[in-house]
Amino acid sequence: MKKFIILILVIISIGTSCERDDICSENTSTTPHLIIRFYNVDDQEQTKQVRLLTVNGVDSDGNVLDNIVSSVSTDSIVLPLRFQNEGVITTSRFALKRDSDFDTDTNDTTFSNTDEIVVNYTPQFIYVSRACGYKSVFNDTQNTLIVDSDNWIFSYEIVNTTIDNENAAHIILYH
């Protein structure tokens, strides 16, 4: 009799203690960001910081959206990718402005320089878990540098055409 009561209690406690599954843990790998690193064009093994970099998304009508990165000197940036339907080639466009302070300071001879990159990819939805549902990964990534009269980015390299994690850079920009 006593054994049974203990067994009933054990079963009830096991049955009710499993609810923690319903919250998606931060450690779970879900929809990844695009990671870009900046390397030195003259010494392509070396990373090189961009001075006071500001990054904005640009929508399909060419409007500049909110800052993703605001006046930070850095050699790597983490960018959100736009996606809607699975399996449809999708585009995210970013404006990268170097020397963000030059346009606003008192010196009239220096200017900020903005370059635009266009990233194309195909979203694929992958099941993660009960709590997290689905994530999107991005396949067949391509990058285009919009050429203007004064590019500060000289070239690029796609390190990984599949964006499915945030462990390493996917695209390298040389400047």
Next chain:
Amino acid sequence: MKMQRTSYYIISIIIMMLYNVASFSQDNAVVTDTVVFKQSYGLRLGGDLSKLVRSFLDDDYKGFEINGDYRLSKKVYLAGELGIEEKTTDSDYLNTTAKGSYFKAGLDYNSYINWLDMENMIYGGIRVGLSSFSQTLNSFTVYNTDQYWQQQFTDNPNQEFKGLSAIWSEILVGIKVEVLNNLYVGLNFQLKAMITQDEPTNFANLYVPGFNKIYDSGRLGAGYGYSISYLIPIYKKNKIEVLPK
């Protein structure tokens, strides 16, 4: 030192008390008599009330289960359940419907020693469960922590994965009480362990009929039942009870 003496004292008092008890019981000469009771053996059939009630109260759930057991010996019963369930699981990122039928078979062991002619049960049981079901992905939202470009994207694929099956094992404990002649009500708790299941492509079973909710963290599941059943007596067997006079 003082401590030690105190404990000697206490221990010797306890030993003295024990001897007293022993001598008392020896005074009690037991006189016994035997009585024969008829015990019903047969097929007990019933339904699960909790699933029926839940079908009315919960919009996301429809289910019904019939259960039965057949008494093999004084303490052992052959037992089984047959049911259908349809359950919609709705979370922040997924909405899915599992639909199907299940069958469970196994043994119950009654550990309760009944008084006189009573035939109640406090029992433990084992089962093997088998379910055949489909899983429909009604809608999902892609988990994206960054909403710079847009709100999280939701799709309604209404995609049905058919012909899935699952096999699991189960241990359960419960009680069955005879409330009227041959009419029993029972309550049981089940602990389940998945043995094998078909997973839909790029998706997972969140609920399996009969097994209930599937957790991310492991293969264990749980359940309960509240049954009402009727015993169809087929034959009677004698039970010899020794009574103190």
